[in-house]
Amino acid sequence: MKSYDMPIFAALIAVLLVAPLVLYPVFLMKVLCFALFAVAFNLLIGYVGLLSFGHAMFFGFAAYISAYTVKSWGWSAEFGILAGTGVAMLMGVVAGFIAIRRQGIYFAMVTLALAQMVFFFCLQAPFTGGEDGIQAVPRRPMFGFLDISNDFVFYYVVLVIFAVGFLIIHRTIHSPFGQVLKAIRENEQRAVSLGYRVDQYKLMAFVISATLAGLAGATKAIVFQLASLTDVTWQMSGEVVLMTLVGGMGTVFGPMVGAAVIITMQNYLAGFGEWVLVIQGVIFVVTVLLFRRGIVGEITAFLRARSAAKTAAAEGAAQTA
Amino acid sequence: MFELLGIPPQALFGQLLLGLINGAFYALLSLGLAVIFGMLNVINFAHGAQYMMGAFTAYMLLQYLGIGYWGALILAPIIVGVFGIIIERLFLSRLYHIDHLYGLLLTFGLALIIEGVFRQQYGSSGLPYTNPIPGGTNLGFMFLPWYRGWVVVLSLVVCLATWFMIEKTKLGSYLRAATENPTLVRAFGINVPRMMTLTYGFGVGLAALAGVLAAPIYSVNPIMGANLIIVVFAVVVIGGMGSIMGSILTGFGLGIIEGLTKVFYPEASSTVIFIIMAIVLMIRPAGLFGTPR
Numbered sequence: 274m275k276s277y278d279m280p281i282f283a284a285l286i287a288v289l290l291v292a293p294l295v296l297y298p299v300f301l302m303k304v305l306c307f308a309l310f311a312v313a314f315n316l317l318i319g320y321v322g323l324l325s326f327g328h329a330m331f332f333g334f335a336a337y338i339s340a341y342t343v344k345s346w347g348w349s350a351e352f353g354i355l356a357g358t359g360v361a362m363l364m365g366v367v368a369g370f371i372a373i374r375r376q377g378i379y380f381a382m383v384t385l386a387l388a389q390m391v392f393f394f395c396l397q398a399p400f401t402g403g404e405d406g407i408q409a410v411p412r413r414p415m416f417g418f419l420d421i422s423n424d425f426v427f428y429y430v431v432l433v434i435f436a437v438g439f440l441i442i443h444r445t446i447h448s449p450f451g452q453v454l455k456a457i458r459e460n461e462q463r464a465v466s467l468g469y470r471v472d473q474y475k476l477m478a479f480v481i482s483a484t485l486a487g488l489a490g491a492t493k494a495i496v497f498q499l500a501s502l503t504d505v506t507w508q509m510s511g512e513v514v515l516m517t518l519v520g521g522m523g524t525v526f527g528p529m530v531g532a533a534v535i536i537t538m539q540n541y542l543a544g545f546g547e548w549v550l551v552i553q554g555v556i557f558v559v560t561v562l563l564f565r566r567g568i569v570g571e572i573t574a575f576l577r578a579r580s581a582a583k584t585a586a587a588e589g590a591a592q593t594a
Numbered sequence: 595m596f597e598l599l600g601i602p603p604q605a606l607f608g609q610l611l612l613g614l615i616n617g618a619f620y621a622l623l624s625l626g627l628a629v630i631f632g633m634l635n636v637i638n639f640a641h642g643a644q645y646m647m648g649a650f651t652a653y654m655l656l657q658y659l660g661i662g663y664w665g666a667l668i669l670a671p672i673i674v675g676v677f678g679i680i681i682e683r684l685f686l687s688r689l690y691h692i693d694h695l696y697g698l699l700l701t702f703g704l705a706l707i708i709e710g711v712f713r714q715q716y717g718s719s720g721l722p723y724t725n726p727i728p729g730g731t732n733l734g735f736m737f738l739p740w741y742r743g744w745v746v747v748l749s750l751v752v753c754l755a756t757w758f759m760i761e762k763t764k765l766g767s768y769l770r771a772a773t774e775n776p777t778l779v780r781a782f783g784i785n786v787p788r789m790m791t792l793t794y795g796f797g798v799g800l801a802a803l804a805g806v807l808a809a810p811i812y813s814v815n816p817i818m819g820a821n822l823i824i825v826v827f828a829v830v831v832i833g834g835m836g837s838i839m840g841s842i843l844t845g846f847g848l849g850i851i852e853g854l855t856k857v858f859y860p861e862a863s864s865t866v867i868f869i870i871m872a873i874v875l876m877i878r879p880a881g882l883f884g885t886p887r
Contacts, residue, residue, distance in 0.1 A: 324695050371872050374879040378637045378694055379831060383875065386828040389821075390868035397861060507824060511702060518699065550710030557703025561696050562688060 278443065278525050285526075289432055298424040299496065304536050305435040306493040311516040311528030312442050313485035318514075319523030320446055321478050322458035323373075326381040326510050327388025328486050330368065333505030334391055335361040335487030340407040340500035341400055350415050354434075354491040361487020362480060364391075369479030373472055376461075385507060392505045406501030410494060427496070434492055438485045443525065445481060454478055486513075515553060518560050521567025530568050606857055607736035613853015614846065615742055615811065618749035619645075619804050621845025623826045625753055626800035628835045629760070632773045633793040636686060636697035642823025643708040644798045647674045648805025649814045650712060653723055663726035663810070670806045671799035678798030682791050690790075705820070712816035720813025745807050752803065753842045760838050769793065828871040834884015844882060 292301055310332055317323045339357030342348040348356070372383045395401045402408070412422045421427040445451050453474050456464045465471050494500040503509065512535065520531025535553075542549045564571050623641060630638050638644075651673050652666035661669065681704065689696050730739035760766040772779040772786050780786045805819070812818060833844030848867050856863040874882060 324698070371875050374875045375831070378631075378698060381695070381698055382637065382827040382831050383871070385824055386831065386868050386871055389824045389828075390865045393864040393868075397864075507820075511706070514699065514702075547710045547714040550713065551707050554703045554706030554708075554710060557706065558685065558700055561700045561703065562685060565692075565696065 281526065282439070282443075286432075286436060293425055293428050298428040300536075300540065302424075302428055302431045302496045303493070304533050305431050306489045306496060307513070307516065307532040307536055308529035309435050309438045309492075310486050310489035310513050311520065311532045312439055313482045313489065314513045315517050315522060315524075315528040316442055316445065316478060316482045316485075318517060319527075320451060320454045320458060321475060323376075323475065323479070324381045324514070325372070325384040325479075325482070326507070326514065327368070327384035327386070327391075328482075328513050329505050329507065329509035330388040330391040331361040331364055331483040331486040332490035332493075332513070333500075333502075333509060334364060334395065335490040336494035336500040336504050337395060337401050337407065339491035340410045340494040340498075343413070343495065344407055344410045345400075349413050349417075350421060350495050354488065354495065357491025357494070358484055358488040361490070362484040364487075365480040365483025366476075369476045369483065373475045373479060385510065388505070388510055389507060392502070392507070395502060395505050401500070401502075404502065406499060407494075408499055410498040410500070412495060412498065421495070431492055431496065434488065438488055439529075441481070442485065445478075446525070450474070450477070512553070515557055517567075519556060519567055521570030521573075524567065524569040524573065527567050527569035534568070603735045604737070609853040609857045610850060611736070611738070611742060611746075611853075613850045613856070614746050615849070616852060617846035617849020618746050619808060619822065619845075620826055620829045620849050621753050621842045622749050622800055622804040622807075623822070624829045624833065624841040624845050625756060625838065626797035626804075627826065627830055628838060628841045629756070629800075630794055630797035631835050633769065634682075634686065634690070634697070634790055635694050636689075636701065636794075637694075637827075638794075638797065639698055639701035639823070640681075640705040640708065641701075641798075641801050641826070642819030642821075643705040644674055644678065644801040644819070645805040645808070645822065646712065646816060646819035647677070647708065648802025649723070649809040649818065650716075650805075650816075651802065652806045652809050653721055653814045656723070663806075667803070667806050671802040674802035674805075675795040675799030679791055679795040682794040686794065687787070687791070705823075709816055709820060716816055718815070718817055720815040720818075723809040723814050725810040741810055745811070749804070749807065752800070753845075756800070757838045757842065825867055828867050830881075832867075832871050832874045832881060834881020836881075837883040840881075840883025 289301070289305075310328070314325065314328050317325050335357035337357075338360045339350075339353040342356045343350060343353035368384065368387050371387065372380055375383055396403060412427065415421050415430060419426060419430065421430060446454075453464065453469055456467075456469070457471055457474060461471060490504060493504070516531035516535045517528045518531065519534055520529065521527025538552070539549060542552060545552075560567065566574055623645060627638060627641055630636060630641075648670050651670040652663065655661040655666045655669060656663075685700055685704070686697060689700060725739075725741050727740040727744060730737055730742075732738075760769060768779065768784055769789065772784070772789055776786045808818070829844055829848050830841070832848065833840045835841070848870065851870070852863060852866055855866040862869070
């Protein structure tokens with residue numbers, strides 16, 4: 274079957290290139306960071322069938338590292354972001370090594386518990402600034418010449434980071450490695466019996482996902498010039514699950530659609546206080562009960578059904594003729 | 595007065611008692627989770643929210659109907675249990691035929707809704723609930739408040755009664771059989787869907803009971819369940835959900851270990867259970883009492 278992924282992605286990038294003319298660039302950067310976070314998360318749930326309920330630990334901790342190295346050590350943003358991403362990768366190795374020992378529901382509980390451990394660590398560790406977080410992270414020129422204190426300039430940097438992250442995930446999914454991941458999702462025993470070292474594949478996928486979640490978090494810290502406890506809470510882990518679920522688990526574009534929808538919603542509902550929590554809960558329940566395939570999943574299914582119906586109709590006409 | 599490793603005995607036994615209390619809550623909650631998981635194959639993420647609902651129901655019964663602690667101890671689990679039954683009939687029962695992860699996601703959404711509604715109504719600061727058995731006794735090496743002793747004793751009794759019901763009675767044997775092979779048990783004319791509904795109601799009721807017990811110790815608070823449930827998940831992973839007695843022992847044991855950590859190395863007291871979880875996963879992935887599956 275012909276894949277339309279790349280043309281759609283090119284169109285998306287084209288739209289995003291002109292988007293800051295219409296929309297507020299900080300809002301767009303937020304959407305892009307969360308879209309990358311959700312795309313990274315989706316690699317696990319959508320293609321390996323592992324539900325991580327603790328991805329905030331990579332996202333939030335990378336944000337702390339990037340904010341700390343930039344603010345206290347005076348690193349420039351590109352090195353701060355790299356440092357955060359690198360630390361998230363190391364955490365991914367450790368957390369993944371522990372978590373992949375269990376499957377299914379237990380995997381979700383283990384990742385949630387590990388993330389909560391990271392949360393308590395961030396709450397107590399001296400360098401994170403406790404309840405205050407790390408505030409007023411400077412936006413120094415990137416690579417010595419890019420003035421990222423200008424939101425428009427930084428937006429295009431974030432867009433490049435997002436595009437690179439997306440292409441890494443896309444490449445991973447469509448590589449032979451990704452095919453093995455899907456085989457593991459569909460039937461783990463069979464993958465084992467075919468001689469694949471399933472644990473190594475799972476760990477590798479986990480590390481890639483954690484690294485890119487870290488990249489998203491590290492970038493977000495520079496965008497908002499802030500790293501705080503919010504980003505390491507279990508609510509944040511739940512949010513990325515919600516984005517991916519709403520957009521469509523296991524679809525290429527679903528997670529970013531979901532991220533855009535949820536962030537936009539949060540923007541409009543910011544004044545409603547605790548009702549945001551209730552509304553997110555309602556969206557969870559409704560999505561799980563009524564449209565589990567998510568927005569993009571439902572659209573794809575609809576288009577497939579229509580083209581299948583067309584083919585069938587054409588065949589029927591050919592037979593009668 | 596003797597001292598142990600430089601720790602005064604009052605502090606040591608005080609923390610041990612606190613650990614035992616926390617352990618009682620871990621045991622009651624992980625027991626409920628294990629019972630629900632065994633029967634429904636659903637991890638009930640809303641368990642913490644239902645624990646919180648138990649505490650709030652006790653508070654509301656007192657506030658609006660003048661029903662005190664002892665009435666609430668019976669009524670609150672029933673009320674919240676019925677609420678659980680409605681949830682199971684309306685939502686959860688539609689998800690049994692698909693991947694179990696959706697059950698987790700659904701109950702996570704429910705937890706957000708419940709918590710959000712209570713936060714909207716009552717804010718995040720705690721509401722007080724008066725201690726029904728004030729006072730206590732001096733045991734020589736420590737002071738034992740009556741109420742705390744009562745919590746430990748009652749939760750032990752409830753845990754053991756649940757264990758007895760599931761492992762030793764005829765009803766329990768139906769339950770265990772339906773866990774193993776629901777289709778076969780249905781073929782014998784036993785109404786398995788109704789058993790699943792009642793099991794969920796029972797597990798939720800246990801959570802609510804823990805909530806009522808907690809109300810006089812901790813303040814009644816909309817977020818009291820959210821952080822607790824994650825610790826309970828770790829407890830469940832450590833114990834493995836295969837065995838009822840395993841959940842009880844792991845719950846109490848980890849509560850005590852947490853209490854001891856508070857005495858000897860307070861910095862790690864909030865993370866010690868997660869660290870133990872990581873170690874157990876390395877050595878015995880199925881959990882201390884679990885069977886590999």
